[in-house]
Amino acid sequence: MTNFFKYLTASDEDVNWGMYLNVVGISEVPPNCNYPMPNHPNKYNFNWENGRVLNEYQINYITKGEGILETRWGRMKIKPGSILLVFPGEWHRYRPNTETGWTEHYIGFQGDFTRNLYQHELFNIKNPLIPIGFQESLVKEYNEILQLAENEKPGFQKECAGKVMYMLGRIISIVKNHEFADKEIERVIREACLYMRDNLHKNVNIENFSVPLKVSYPYFRKMFKKYTGMSPKQYHLGLRIQKSKELILYSQKSIKEIALALGFDSVHHFSRTFKNKEQVSPSSLRQKQIRGGISE
Numbered sequence: 023m024t025n026f027f028k029y030l031t032a033s034d035e036d037v038n039w040g041m042y043l044n045v046v047g048i049s050e051v052p053p054n055c056n057y058p059m060p061n062h063p064n065k066y067n068f069n070w071e072n073g074r075v076l077n078e079y080q081i082n083y084i085t086k087g088e089g090i091l092e093t094r095w096g097r098m099k100i101k102p103g104s105i106l107l108v109f110p111g112e113w114h115r116y117r118p119n120t121e122t123g124w125t126e127h128y129i130g131f132q133g134d135f136t137r138n139l140y141q142h143e144l145f146n147i148k149n150p151l152i153p154i155g156f157q158e159s160l161v162k163e164y165n166e167i168l169q170l171a172e173n174e175k176p177g178f179q180k181e182c183a184g185k186v187m188y189m190l191g192r193i194i195s196i197v198k199n200h201e202f203a204d205k206e207i208e209r210v211i212r213e214a215c216l217y218m219r220d221n222l223h224k225n226v227n228i229e230n231f232s233v234p235l236k237v238s239y240p241y242f243r244k245m246f247k248k249y250t251g252m253s254p255k256q257y258h259l260g261l262r263i264q265k266s267k268e269l270i271l272y273s274q275k276s277i278k279e280i281a282l283a284l285g286f287d288s289v290h291h292f293s294r295t296f297k298n299k300e301q302v303s304p305s306s307l308r309q310k311q312i313r314g315g316i317s318e
Contacts, residue, residue: 025049025059027128028171029066032179040135041183044078046128046171048164051087053123066130073115078132079140080108081189082116083164085156087124091116095148100124103155105193109140109147127164131186139187144194154196163189202249207242210235211249218258222265224285228254263299266292270304271311277304 027047036042045066049059058067068074073092082105089100093114100106100116102124108114110132118124139145144152154160163185170178170185202208214231231254232242246254262284269280281292297303302310 026168027062028168029063030171030174030179036179036183037133039133039180039183041131041133041186042179043129043131043167043171043182043186045130046164046167046182048125048127048168050125051118051123054120055123057117068115070115070117073113075111075113076108076130077110078108078130079110079136080106080128080130081186081193082106082108082126082128083160085125085127085161087118087122089116089118089122089124091151093150098149098151100151101153103153103157105152105154107145107150107152109150112147114150127161129164129167129186129189131183133183139190142190142194144197145190152193152197154193154200157192157196159192160189163192198249202245207235207237207245208249210242211246214246214254215250215257218254219261222258222262222284226258228258259295259299262286263296266296266304267300267307270308277308280304 025048027045027049029045030043032042032044051057051059065076066074084100084102084104084106086102088102091098091100091106091114093112100118106116108130167182167185170182202211210231214228217231218226228243229239231246232239235242243253246257250257252260266280266284269275269283270277273280275283277293278289281289284292286292286295293304300307
């Protein structure tokens with residue numbers, strides 16, 4: 023039976039970094055075994071009757087076995103391949119089924135930067151279970167964090183924080199890819215993205231992309247935003263602005279020539295749009311480059 027865990031301390035430097043780990047561990051809980059396992063500090067230990075409240079975020083990955091999670095929002099069944107999210111200040115309790123036991127990998131962490139990451143819609147306090155199946159890449163990250171925590175070499179907290187950031191991003195990516203896997207709309211969205219990249223010089227009729235799917239444009243727009251994180255129009259505009267920055271900084275074209283080359287109605291329209299997106303005007307950006315205020 024594997025039951026390894028380590029509780030960690032963080033320096034002021036680690037705290038100022040924006041994310042630091044408090045605990046990392048792995049437990050193989052056999053059937054008909056008491057849970058949680060013994061020897062945890064009081065603030066982490068709990069009994070089923072009372073549950074607990076933590077002052078940190080946790081990512082618990084149940085790779086084998088089944089169980090039950092309860093929060094103030096309800097009772098949920100934990101299946102193998104589930105990510106169980108714990109939020110600071112939220113009452114909760116969970117345990118494996120006595121018939122199956124389970125294998126859990128867990129990390130507890132906090133920090134100012136963490137709160138920003140958890141603004142993503144997937145990390146929902148009312149629905150803290152995320153089914154992702156067995157993902158070898160995530161198990162690998164847990165094991166590497168365990169090794170870093172065990173050795174405690176200088177800078178290990180920051181390296182661990184980077185791995186936690188990767189894990190959160192990986193979880194989002196897995197869910198998004200699963201939602202679009204083998205669906206016609208993914209192919210159409212990818213074709214739309216490629217078309218927009220190839221047509222930065224003109225205003226593209228975005229609504230035409232929904233025609234092959236025989237769906238409404240609002241539905242296509244909704245799915246496109248789920249896939250890319252932005253609406254089709256904002257995606258195309260972002261590409262055009264990025265290309266314009268490249269031309270402003272590294273070409274001899276005038277601002278007017280750049281505006282016309284990228285399909286804007288006028289220099290005024292281009293300059294206003296550019297400043298809204300970049301918080302600096304095209305001419306000011308070029309002047310900074312000339313003065314040597316921008317480095318690659």
